[in-house]
Amino acid sequence: MAEALPRLDTLQTVELADGVEIRLRIAGPILRIAAYVVDLAIRIAALILIGVALSLAGVAIGENVAEGLVLLSYFLMDWFYPVVFELGKRGATPGKRLLGLRVVQSNGSPITLGQSILRNFIRFIDGMPLFFYAFGLSSCLATKRFQRLGDLAADTVVVYDRLAPMPVLPAPPPMAAAPLTMALTPDETRSLVWFRDRAGLWSEARRAEIADQAAHLTGATGQAGVTRLMAIAHWVQEKRKNH
Amino acid sequence: MTVGDFEHKNAARWAEYEAVVTSMEKGKPMGEVDQLPRRFRELCLDLSLAESRFYGERLTERLNGLVIRGYKLIYRRRRGGWESVVRFAAVEFPQAVRRDAALFWLCNAAFWLPFFAMMFSAHHDIAWIQSVLGAEGMASMEQMYGSKEDQIAFLRSEYGSNFMMFCFYIFNNVAIDFRIFAGGMVAGIGTLFFLLFNGLHIGAAAGYVNHAGNPESFWTFVAGHSSFELLGMVCAGMAGMRLGLAILRPGRMTRPRALALAAKSALPLIYGAALLTFLAAVVEGFWSAQPLPSAVKYSVGITFWVLHAVYFLFAGKGGARAA
Numbered sequence: 001m002a003e004a005l006p007r008l009d010t011l012q013t014v015e016l017a018d019g020v021e022i023r024l025r026i027a028g029p030i031l032r033i034a035a036y037v038v039d040l041a042i043r044i045a046a047l048i049l050i051g052v053a054l055s056l057a058g059v060a061i062g063e064n065v066a067e068g069l070v071l072l073s074y075f076l077m078d079w080f081y082p083v084v085f086e087l088g089k090r091g092a093t094p095g096k097r098l099l100g101l102r103v104v105q106s107n108g109s110p111i112t113l114g115q116s117i118l119r120n121f122i123r124f125i126d127g128m129p130l131f132f133y134a135f136g137l138s139s140c141l142a143t144k145r146f147q148r149l150g151d152l153a154a155d156t157v158v159v160y161d162r163l164a165p166m167p168v169l170p171a172p173p174p175m176a177a178a179p180l181t182m183a184l185t186p187d188e189t190r191s192l193v194w195f196r197d198r199a200g201l202w203s204e205a206r207r208a209e210i211a212d213q214a215a216h217l218t219g220a221t222g223q224a225g226v227t228r229l230m231a232i233a234h235w236v237q238e239k240r241k242n243h
Numbered sequence: 244m245t246v247g248d249f250e251h252k253n254a255a256r257w258a259e260y261e262a263v264v265t266s267m268e269k270g271k272p273m274g275e276v277d278q279l280p281r282r283f284r285e286l287c288l289d290l291s292l293a294e295s296r297f298y299g300e301r302l303t304e305r306l307n308g309l310v311i312r313g314y315k316l317i318y319r320r321r322r323g324g325w326e327s328v329v330r331f332a333a334v335e336f337p338q339a340v341r342r343d344a345a346l347f348w349l350c351n352a353a354f355w356l357p358f359f360a361m362m363f364s365a366h367h368d369i370a371w372i373q374s375v376l377g378a379e380g381m382a383s384m385e386q387m388y389g390s391k392e393d394q395i396a397f398l399r400s401e402y403g404s405n406f407m408m409f410c411f412y413i414f415n416n417v418a419i420d421f422r423i424f425a426g427g428m429v430a431g432i433g434t435l436f437f438l439l440f441n442g443l444h445i446g447a448a449a450g451y452v453n454h455a456g457n458p459e460s461f462w463t464f465v466a467g468h469s470s471f472e473l474l475g476m477v478c479a480g481m482a483g484m485r486l487g488l489a490i491l492r493p494g495r496m497t498r499p500r501a502l503a504l505a506a507k508s509a510l511p512l513i514y515g516a517a518l519l520t521f522l523a524a525v526v527e528g529f530w531s532a533q534p535l536p537s538a539v540k541y542s543v544g545i546t547f548w549v550l551h552a553v554y555f556l557f558a559g560k561g562g563a564r565a566a
Contacts, residue, residue, distance in 0.1 A: 016287070064402065079418065122486075149428050153505075189297055193299050194299075236297055
């Protein structure tokens with residue numbers, strides 16, 4: 001099997017049945033740990049509240065019944081808190097939602113009950129040893145799509161739900177258009193276009209520094225390289241004959 | 244065509260599409276909802292064009308976001324109602340268990356061999372059992388099954404204690420099933436560990452009561468729910484072993500692929516295990532401790548075992564032929 005070129009980013013391209021490719025931005029372990037901590041806090045707070053409420057209600061419904069209900073809520077919080085929330089419309093626990101994350105199938109569609117159960121029950125192993133999530137973290141770091149073991153079994157990924165639009169601030173339009181002198185891969189062409197779209201965000205020196213990486217394409221360095229690169233990008237986007 | 248032209252030409256269409264999608268996301272569909280699939284396909288085409296013409300990040304990000312939103316709406320699944328629950332219990336679960344008969348016997352062996360070994364070790368040397376149970380375990384066995392016939396019924400006489408124990412059995416026993424399943428993720432070692440551990444522990448408890456307590460109070464108590472609980476545990480073990488085997492022996496597939504397939508096929512076993520263990524908690528909470536003649540309790544227990552055998556052997560046979 002041909003190994004794909006190393007990617008420049010964490011975008012995951014998924015081809016839909018409709019023939020189009022969408023791009024999912026996979027979330028890394030740091031954000032997911034943050035989401036987990038938020039969820040943990042919510043769960044502990046909820047359990048304390050339930051405990052207090054039930055111990056008060058225990059006077060009316062009997063201490064044994066109240067104690068039973070506490071055990072039941074422990075069980076549900078432990079195993080079904082993420083299952084239920086991830087099945088919901090937002091596909092995320094409150095913690096994930098807060099951080100703008102969402103659980104989807106690896107083809108981008110919403111997860112099923114079975115997948116939600118699989119990924120969250122296997123959490124028990126991911127959390128080992130001693131709830132430090134060493135297994136889950138190693139698996140996250142070892143897989144291309146940051147999947148912990150539960151994600152692998154359920155065939156799910158955690159993605160950014162709604163991306164903040166990437167800042168775009170093009171530099172003043174180039175005066176000339178220069179045709180490409182060599183064939184570029186789609187990924188390379190995309191970087192070229194991004195360079196043009198974002199050039200306005202950077203200082204002159206930074207632009208030159210980046211453009212120097214493409215000296216073999218422009219045949220120039222420094223400011224001349226920047227101008228030439230912008231001209232090529234202009235040609236690619238607007239002057240090239242679209243087939 | 245420049246970016247501007249392209250956007251200008253299609254802006255109205257995209258706005259209409261976005262309005263429909265937004266209204267559906269809020270749960271209040273309006274406008275031409277039946278047009279959504281067509282508009283979705285058009286948008287897919289626009290996205291492909293924008294990608295291949297390198298119209299820039301701003302536009303493709305926007306179209307990409309719109310496509311994903313529509314995709315989530317069009318491909319969401321409808322959950323099956325009660326019908327699918329009944330079909331699962333009557334057909335799919337017993338079929339799933341029969342499909343993996345070898346794993347069924349393996350998991351049974353992993354539990355019953357240590358169970359009987361432990362129980363019969365009492366005849367030769369009680370030290371094994373003592374070391375497994377520990378002082379506390381032995382004390383609690385004495386408290387429950389020490390001497391008098393109706394000790395358990397007495398412990399349960401307080402108001403609400405049946406319900407409390409029912410909740411405890413859910414909290415403890417169903418969670419054990421889930422852990423047995425998840426343990427399969429470490430190449431099946433976790434699953435086998437929990438099965439062996441439970442076999443040793445329950446066998447030791449039974450052996451200890453036979454040796455030092457009142458066996459009748461123990462066996463009449465466990466008779467009713469034993470079939471539900473132990474078979475539920477075995478099913479959880481089968482689900483875990485499916486994961487473990489997929490990791491150890493993925494065959495011609497890649498490991499992640501084999502794992503995902505095995506996990507999917509293990510789902511009915513997990514659901515079934517949870518269902519059986521839930522029923523076990525009901526029986527154990529509200530029936531097993533009732534002060535009734537031993538003969539009644541033994542016959543109920545045997546009846547449940549026979550019903551389970553019939554269920555796993557024959558339920559869903561006709562469905563298999565139809566499928």
